[in-house]
Amino acid sequence: MRTNPPSPPKVLAFDVFGTVVDWHSGIAREVQALRPAIDGDAFALAWRAGYQPAMRRVMSGELGWTLIDDLHRLILDGILEQFGLGDLTEDDKKHLNKAWHRLDPWPDVVAGLTRLKSRYTICTLSNGNIGLLADMAKRGGLPWDCILSAEVFRAYKPDPATYLGVAKVFDVAPSEVMLVAAHQDDLAAARACGLQTAYIERPAEFGAAHPKDISPHPANTRHAKDFLALADQLGC
């Protein structure tokens, strides 16, 4: 732990997929509800694996500005056959695509956010579209002060316009915003824009069978097991 942490932030901006919600078990559960025999673990990993390449197609200009709901559908259509789901009805596909709106928060999240909200402005900073994030928050009881998204900034993370956009929205300095995320690359990009950063351990993000590296990176302002531990560290 640092001996001289920087001044406390005013705004905590949270990455969502993996950091706030457990996409792996949620997607596995939803696809198995449609087809009990499917390998939910492999399906969830395959769907998520299409995410970064799809966003790169938008960022490179190959695709125009596209909401994550539509990118999810594009990726889904590309993996249905390999999982024997080519015969799903259009209604089933639409329903499955919105599984990303119905992901559950990790067990510490609601209590942790509620404590953090008592002292800080808490918002999302996700590549997910606003409607997805709002549906997820309403279903899961996530007490955001504000939902910010790539959709607001017309740019995906790690574009600096997203991190700096949070500071602009709240009329504060970049150093008064802390990005909270379970992904070191997201945090590194935020740090390059002058934000404070908090790493959250989510060892089971990719499923219990695929534990991920959660070792601390000294450049982060904070490193916490979960949102309750972050609330402890931030005096809430």
Added chain:
Amino acid sequence: MRTNPPSPPKVLAFDVFGTVVDWHSGIAREVQALRPAIDGDAFALAWRAGYQPAMRRVMSGELGWTLIDDLHRLILDGILEQFGLGDLTEDDKKHLNKAWHRLDPWPDVVAGLTRLKSRYTICTLSNGNIGLLADMAKRGGLPWDCILSAEVFRAYKPDPATYLGVAKVFDVAPSEVMLVAAHQDDLAAARACGLQTAYIERPAEFGAAHPKDISPHPANTRHAKDFLALADQLGC
């Protein structure tokens, strides 16, 4: 009252200034806190009167896209002298300009929104910028599911992009969105886009000394005294 109201909406989108919060008494209170002798009523009316003309300068292209915080400051700078406030420090001007972030909700609002939220998705649809609306919500305990703003759509009401934008964000038909507002012109523009509309009486919007016409317009889906009456009508 209609005998056959349309299907219930899924999303309630709320105008904010005048409908949710009492800008007149809030602005009067804040300027009088700086200068007790000032005519707070006249000052609040003068500041607000500059709002529509300033937005028209943006919509006409004379000004580039501008946040309401910056339009408020432009208008404020234009009226300071006539109210004998030309000697305010820059810090005082900045503080006063943010009075719009610190407006109080009408007395029925928090209880009414809480009831409406139990059954519908509730969001703002305001020309105010996101940071303003988020600060206001945090201070006043407004339990929005989502803060939508002209800033998200890069267009001010009554541009159809704002009303139709709400439907797009939540992936519903325009007729599944109800605009809730204390202003017939806002409601008429929403109706022209296919939204349902609810008029809320706010007779003291311009101050007790300037009661406004609150007569019903038959084209509105609902007409309610306040948010509690709207919750009654919408079965919450």
